[in-house]
Amino acid sequence: MYDLIVVGGGVAGLMAAGTASSSGARRVLLLEKMEKPARKLRITGKGRCNVTNDRSREEFLAKVRQGTEFFKPAFEAFDNRATMRFVGALGVPLVCERGGRLFPASGRAWDVANALVSWAERCGVEIRCHAPVASLMISDDLIRGVILESGEHVSAKAVLLATGGVSYPATGSTGEGHEMAYEAGHRIEPLRPSLVPLEISVPAGLKGLALRNVELSLVVDGEAAERRFGEMEFTADGVMGGAIVLQVSRTAVDAVADGRRVEAVIDLKPALSAEKLRNRIEREISGLGGDAPVKVLLQKLLPPQLRTVIAQEAGLSVSKTLDSLSAADSERLVGALKGWRFPVRDYRPFTEAIVTAGGVDLSEVDPRTMESLKIKGLYFAGELLDIDADTGGYNIQVALSTGYLAGKAVAGGK
Ligand SMILES: Cc1cc2nc3c(=O)[nH]c(=O)nc-3n(C[C@H](O)[C@H](O)[C@H](O)COP(=O)(O)OP(=O)(O)OC[C@H]3O[C@@H](n4cnc5c(N)ncnc54)[C@H](O)[C@@H]3O)c2cc1C
Numbered sequence: 001m002y003d004l005i006v007v008g009g010g011v012a013g014l015m016a017a018g019t020a021s022s023s024g025a026r027r028v029l030l031l032e033k034m035e036k037p038a039r040k041l042r043i044t045g046k047g048r049c050n051v052t053n054d055r056s057r058e059e060f061l062a063k064v065r066q067g068t069e070f071f072k073p074a075f076e077a078f079d080n081r082a083t084m085r086f087v088g089a090l091g092v093p094l095v096c097e098r099g100g101r102l103f104p105a106s107g108r109a110w111d112v113a114n115a116l117v118s119w120a121e122r123c124g125v126e127i128r129c130h131a132p133v134a135s136l137m138i139s140d141d142l143i144r145g146v147i148l149e150s151g152e153h154v155s156a157k158a159v160l161l162a163t164g165g166v167s168y169p170a171t172g173s174t175g176e177g178h179e180m181a182y183e184a185g186h187r188i189e190p191l192r193p194s195l196v197p198l199e200i201s202v203p204a205g206l207k208g209l210a211l212r213n214v215e216l217s218l219v220v221d222g223e224a225a226e227r228r229f230g231e232m233e234f235t236a237d238g239v240m241g242g243a244i245v246l247q248v249s250r251t252a253v254d255a256v257a258d259g260r261r262v263e264a265v266i267d268l269k270p271a272l273s274a275e276k277l278r279n280r281i282e283r284e285i286s287g288l289g290g291d292a293p294v295k296v297l298l299q300k301l302l303p304p305q306l307r308t309v310i311a312q313e314a315g316l317s318v319s320k321t322l323d324s325l326s327a328a329d330s331e332r333l334v335g336a337l338k339g340w341r342f343p344v345r346d347y348r349p350f351t352e353a354i355v356t357a358g359g360v361d362l363s364e365v366d367p368r369t370m371e372s373l374k375i376k377g378l379y380f381a382g383e384l385l386d387i388d389a390d391t392g393g394y395n396i397q398v399a400l401s402t403g404y405l406a407g408k409a410v411a412g413g414k
Helices: 011-022 039-047 057-062 068-076 080-089 109-122 176-184 245-255 272-290 296-303 303-311 327-338 396-414
Strands: 002-007 028-033 065-067 094-097 101-104 124-126 133-141 141-147 155-162 186-194 198-200 209-222 223-236 239-241 263-268 340-347 355-360 379-380
Touching: 002 011, 002 141, 002 303, 011 028, 011 109, 011 155, 011 396, 028 155, 039 109, 057 065, 057 068, 065 068, 068 396, 080 094, 080 101, 080 396, 101 109, 109 124, 133 155, 133 176, 155 176, 155 396, 176 186, 176 355, 186 245, 198 245, 209 245, 223 245, 239 245, 245 263, 245 340, 272 327, 296 396, 303 327, 379 396
Parallel strands: 002 028, 002 155, 028 124, 155 379
Antiparallel strands: 094 101, 133 141, 141 155, 186 355, 198 239, 198 340, 209 223, 209 263, 223 239, 263 340
16 A cells, blocks of 8 residues: 555656655655656757746746646745755756756756656655556545556555646657546546647748747737747748747637637837838838849848748839839838738647646646545646646746645645
């Protein structure tokens, strides 16, 4: 009989198991279905692991897009400062980069993953890999243990589901935890990809084009819904990704799924008002001379891959001479540079989504303990819950904070 069985050896599960074990739970078993724990953590942050973010409490919580109120007690128990101290104490020094994002100084996500696994083991957690859990044992609304896919029954006083979302399923997060929670009587908020590239209708040939210091607006049914400034890229023909695209994707996914009309509008010159851009174009034209073609003006304003596209957008021929540009032509060019619009057709699948929106309904979980309000002794942590946040280290922090609080609560109940 275990005090606690943790299902899923990702960030949340390891944190919960180690915390419970080091806080007084006597026998803690972590069951991970893959060949090693924390596979997803090892690929985070493009292999560098953006482990948390240095922002103030208020700024941090504002980045948690869904489940903010629910998340507060967990964040208060184990916040971003606690993560910095914790990871540092595990022997993984962190460095702070642009936007307050914290990474291991080594630049290796594996260092964070290995340190977390070793810490959990040192805390006394028994880790079993290749051990997929198939279902929960419950009777009289009380958790009794789990049943492995092999048919093995393992008894426990408490079980914590930390099986993650359903994005990047090759890492092991494939949604069995949601099924187990559902069978235990929990409502599951519909799962949608979040922080995901978007499919758009733009001319072909932009693949690989990265844009810096641009402003991306999302327009839903003709109304501005969200606006972000920063970097984005065209990752494939008809697909846009990169930081600011991922940030607006949550809103875009919901709107597309609801069948609403979604447009992306890129301001390629956000630092200049329309008036200042108009003046800049006039200055460029007088410097170049009236015989020069539009093509040469566009060379001054845009990277090569965008010149023809933006000329087409403005209805201009690139061979037209500058002295034949009418005021209306210039106005259309300003319009195309500051408001390049295209429809968002769809979003990419879970295999390309950084996180999963939706999950275990938070109204059925105690935010002070992460315990189910339906089944005594059943706990939840991490991405399995209906909490999701922006890019920037916030999602790993959600997993750490909720895992910590659940681990403490289980140990406190012993
Ligand atoms: C490519 C990528 C990059 C990312 N980069 C960042 C980043 O830099 N910063 C950031 O904050 N967030 C990042 N994220 C998001 C972050 O990785 C997740 O939010 C976080 O890992 C969730 O942790 P978790 O423990 O809840 O779930 P997971 O890490 O998904 O762990 C769940 C574990 O449960 C196991 N499991 C599932 N079902 C069973 C079962 N039936 N039996 C036993 N075990 C089971 C899985 O194998 C898995 O190991 C990234 C995500 C991706 C996909």
